[in-house]
Amino acid sequence: MPADLAVIGLGHLGLPLAQAAVAAGIETIGYDSDPRPVAELAAGRTPVDGSLTASDVRRMLSGGFRPTTNPTELGRVRTAVICAPTPLGPDRTLDLTAVGEAAHALAARLRPHTTVLLESPAGPGTTEGFLRTILEEGSGLRAGRDFHLAYSPGRLDPGRRTHGHTNTPKVIGGLTPACTESAAAFYGRLTDKVVRARGPREAETVKLLETNFRHVNIALVNEMAVLCHDLGVDLWDVIRCAETKPFGFQAFRPGPGVGGHGVPMDPSYLPHAGRTPGHPLRMVGLAQEINTRMPQYVIQRCATLLNEHGKSARGARVLLLGVTYKQDHADQESSPATEIACRLMDLGATVSYQDPYVPDWRVRDLPVPRADSLYEAAAQADLTVLLQHHRTYDLQGLAVKAQLLLDTRGASPAGAAHRL
Template sequence: MPADLAVIGLGHHGLPLAQAATAAGIDTIGYDTDPRPVAELAAGRSPVDGSLTAPEIRRMLAGSFRPTTDPAELGRVRTAVLCAPTPLGPDRTLDLTAVTEAAHALAARLRPHTTVLLESPVPPGTTEGLLRDVLETGSGLRAGRDFHLAYSPGRLDPGSRTHGFAGTPKVIGGLTPACTEAAAAFYGRLTDKVVRARGPREAETVKLLETNFRHVNIALVNEMAVLCNELGVDLWDVIRCAETKPFGFQAFRPGPGVGGHGAPVDTVGAHRPLRLVELAGQVNERMPRYVVQRAATLLNEHGKSARGARVLLLGITYKPDLPDRQGSPADEIARHLMDLGAAVSYHDPHVPDWRVRELPVPRADSLYEAAAHADLTILLQHHRTYDLHGLSVKAQLLLDTRGATPAGAAHRL
């Protein structure tokens, strides 16, 4: 059955796009080569990363959304959006394998007048280079003449109640002016504002800048956290005061590490490395070890050794109130604590089971009882369900890596 839209890749980018399109009344198919997420979605179940809830999935299915693994469906749409994952490879560049595979699947079935959009994070030049070559070779059609081709960076804030799809401006850059307008016509049905870039390279670089901006600024406050601890300064109070400045400052807050799907890119193909981003990555990657160092110091100051200590980790997801653990620093922190001989357990209302080094980590059922029993409790993620005032009273020793507890109620990062 024909559809208006094909979303290729049903991950944390693709599903919210499909949800927005379905809500706008657009007949949408969701294509993925992995049958597991497709089967879960078809059954109305929430994806593992929690990007959408089960009721939201069921509402999509009741509307005009169909998940599928059949590539033949791709030849029956007017618009196709590639949302394949692009993780960092061993050489610290983005791995475009999934994007290439998605492009091949689409190219074999691409029809004239189709609008093809890429949303995956990619190095500048990918849309008019790799993607265009695969599509033209596989279809015999020419981009800009027989079909429209454009790039639009994904800009989702998972779990946010403030920045929804419609309220987040969509940047687009087309291969030709006509390609840009075709993309604008599509995204104009989903969002309140469309921003036209000069071309695909500029739109691709927007994603690069936005992602690296986040990581560089987090690295700055992470370094400030280490410095302020050494100086005996309350960094959280410093940030509270600094963010009252109405210009020239944007508040970022430190943490035990940087998780999420948007990895910093400090080198782009054969181009020169981004030295500041490279350094920021090194700073952020040190934070899990720093948290463990602080934990061992706190235990020692209270007459206890890390070896044999009972350590409770609270919140092991990368973002509050979501089950997504992509890039969460909790795994590395747990490994380092175990290396010191600590007995690690955890509590997280969104994660029913957790394995580190292929071994199950004991899950606490009663938060207060577990905190009272543990020699040290470490807050890694501040979920909304946590009563931090009550927790600070019950815990023997509490290390807050998020600055979420009241001043003086815990040892803060």
């Protein structure tokens, strides 16, 4: 059965896009080569990353959404959006393997006049170089002449209810003006505002700037957190006062580390088309260095607090609260909780956890005990560490029950806990 849209990649980017498309009345299929998410969605179950609820999935299915592993379905659509993951590899380059696989699956079935869009995080030049080459070689068609090709950075903030596809402006950069307009016509059905970039490279660099802006500013407040602790200054009060300035300041807050799918990108480490030899973004590299140090800083604070209360990290019972990377969300992508748990275990601590969104948690392929009763577990633990402030946590009550509480999010009332 033909459809208007194929969303390729049913993860944290693809599923919300498919949800918005179905809600807008667009006949949509969701393609993924991995049968596991397809089977879960077809059964109406919540995806592992928590990007949608079970009721969201059921509404999509009743609205005509069809998840599939059959690539032949890709040859029957007017628009195809690639939302495959591009994680940061060990060499700090974006891994385009999944994008390449999606492109090959689409290219073999690409029809003339189809609009192909890439939403996966990608460095400048990826759409014109990497993706275009695969599509043209695999289909025999020419981008910009036989089919439309454009890039649009994913901008959704998982779990944020105030900003969705409708009220978040969509940036689009097409290979040609006609490509841009074709993409704008599609996205115009989903969003109130379409912003046209000069081309795909500009649109890809929008994602680069937005992601690096976040990481650099988080690194700044993380450094301020360490400094303020050493000076005996309440950073959280400093931020509260600073954000009253109506211009020239945007509040960011420190934490135990930076998680999520938006990895910092330095063009010096991007694939071939985006390399800038001799011109690294030094601030981005430094920000990454600072942010990756935060889990170790949390461990230092844990050991110091235990020591100040006559206890050793070895043999200490440590309860970790909130192991997801984001508040009120099930996604654990790059959450600092895993590294913190590993470091605590290396020190000889006994680690348990509590998270309302994570029923099972494994570290080093071993199950971590989950606390059923939050207050009881906090009372028994030598140290309780708040890593993610889920709104279900009563921090005032928790501070009373916990023997020792370290709040890495500054969410507890002033004086109720030791704050980062």
